[in-house]
Amino acid sequence: MEYVWYFDKPIRKRAEDILGRGVFVDALAQVITECPEDEGFVIGLEGPWGSGKTSFLHLLEEKIKSKVVIRRLYAWNSVSPDMLIEEFLGEFISEAGEIKPEKFAKCKSLLRKLVSPIKTISINGSYA
Numbered sequence: 001m002e003y004v005w006y007f008d009k010p011i012r013k014r015a016e017d018i019l020g021r022g023v024f025v026d027a028l029a030q031v032i033t034e035c036p037e038d039e040g041f042v043i044g045l046e047g048p049w050g051s052g053k054t055s056f057l058h059l060l061e062e063k064i065k066s067k068v069v070i071r072r073l074y075a076w077n078s079v080s081p082d083m084l085i086e087e088f089l090g091e092f093i094s095e096a097g098e099i100k101p102e103k104f105a106k107c108k109s110l111l112r113k114l115v116s117p118i119k120t121i122s123i124n125g126s127y128a
Contacts (some may be wrong), residue, residue, distance in 0.1 A: 014062060017064035021056055029063040069095055 011103055014022055028043070035041060047053050078084035112123045 008050060010052075010058055010060070012055075012058045014059060017055075017059060019052065021052065021059055025056065025059045025063055028060060032060075033064055033067045071095060 011017060014025075032043075045053050045056065064070070073084075073088055073091060075084055078087060
C-alpha cells in the first residue's frame with residue numbers, strides 16, 4: 001500500500017494548486033491590476049487557521065508581482081500597536097520614495113512627521 005503525505009504548509013506556485021484557487025486568484029488579480037491609480041480600495045482575506053489564506057496570497061503575489069509593488073507586513077511580529085504603525089508607515093515612506101517621487105514628496109514629508117513622535121515605552125515587560 002502506498003501512502004500520500006500532505007503537509008500543512010502553504011503552497012507557493014500555481015502548479016501546486018490542487019484545490020483550484022487559481023480562478024479566484026485570477027479574478028482578484030484583475031481587480032487589483034485594473035484599478036485606476038487615483039482610486040483606493042481595501043481587500044480583506046479571512047478564514048480559519050489552515051484554510052489556505054497564505055497559499056492564496058502566494059498565488060496572488062506570483063500573478064501580479066510584475067505589475068504592482070508588494071510589501072508584506074507581519075502584524076504578529078510587532079511588539080506593540082505603536083510599533084506596528086511605525087513599521088507600516090516606514091514601509092509606506094520607503095516605497096513612496098521608490099515610486100514617482102514627485103507625486104509622493106509631500107506625502108512622504110507628512111508621514112515622516114507622523115512617524116517620528118511614535119515611541120514605545122517598556123514598563124516591567126508591558127508596553128504603554
